[in-house]
Amino acid sequence: MTPGDLQYPVLCFTKYGIATKKTDVELITTFQASLDKGWFRNAEIIDSGGTKYRVLDAKKIGGVGPFWGYSLFFSRRISVELLLDEIVDETPISDVRKRILKDFRDWHGWESRGDFDELKAAVEKASTVAEIIRLVTT
Numbered sequence: 001m002t003p004g005d006l007q008y009p010v011l012c013f014t015k016y017g018i019a020t021k022k023t024d025v026e027l028i029t030t031f032q033a034s035l036d037k038g039w040f041r042n043a044e045i046i047d048s049g050g051t052k053y054r055v056l057d058a059k060k061i062g063g064v065g066p067f068w069g070y071s072l073f074f075s076r077r078i079s080v081e082l083l084l085d086e087i088v089d090e091t092p093i094s095d096v097r098k099r100i101l102k103d104f105r106d107w108h109g110w111e112s113r114g115d116f117d118e119l120k121a122a123v124e125k126a127s128t129v130a131e132i133i134r135l136v137t138t
Helices: 024-028 032-036 093-106 108-112 116-125 129-136
Strands: 010-014 017-021 029-031 043-047 051-063 077-090
Touching: 010 093, 010 129, 017 093, 017 129, 024 029, 024 077, 029 032, 032 051, 032 077, 093 116, 093 129, 108 116, 116 129
Parallel strands: none
Antiparallel strands: 010 017, 010 043, 029 077, 043 051, 051 077
16 A cells, blocks of 8 residues: 555644645655654545545655755755555444544634534534545645
8 A cells, every 4th residue: 555545635643733745745745853853653545535544654765845855944854755554444424423522622723614513514414534524725
């Protein structure tokens, strides 16, 4: 399985919170500092089809962009290879909904959205994992 096999957009659940990724390139492009801090280690990815993948870790492939990803102001942009667990599971919509609503409660950054109440109501009513992912993808 490779990141290109996933149904996008995807949800990434990490120890730092939830992120959405719209493409395989976006999923495997990150900053060196994020890799060093273990952003991918033990993360879970749920794709729009409801399939859950566990990321054991990631390793750097190389720099991305001009000057091999180096910047005067930011950490180096790199691409990574995801080291995935062989086991994949189907994730029920109720589990995805529960995790998103928990993040709504735990991280108050969601409330800065002008449509937060509508977003929360839409997530509660969503009928597919893909619909939930589309709602929270910015």
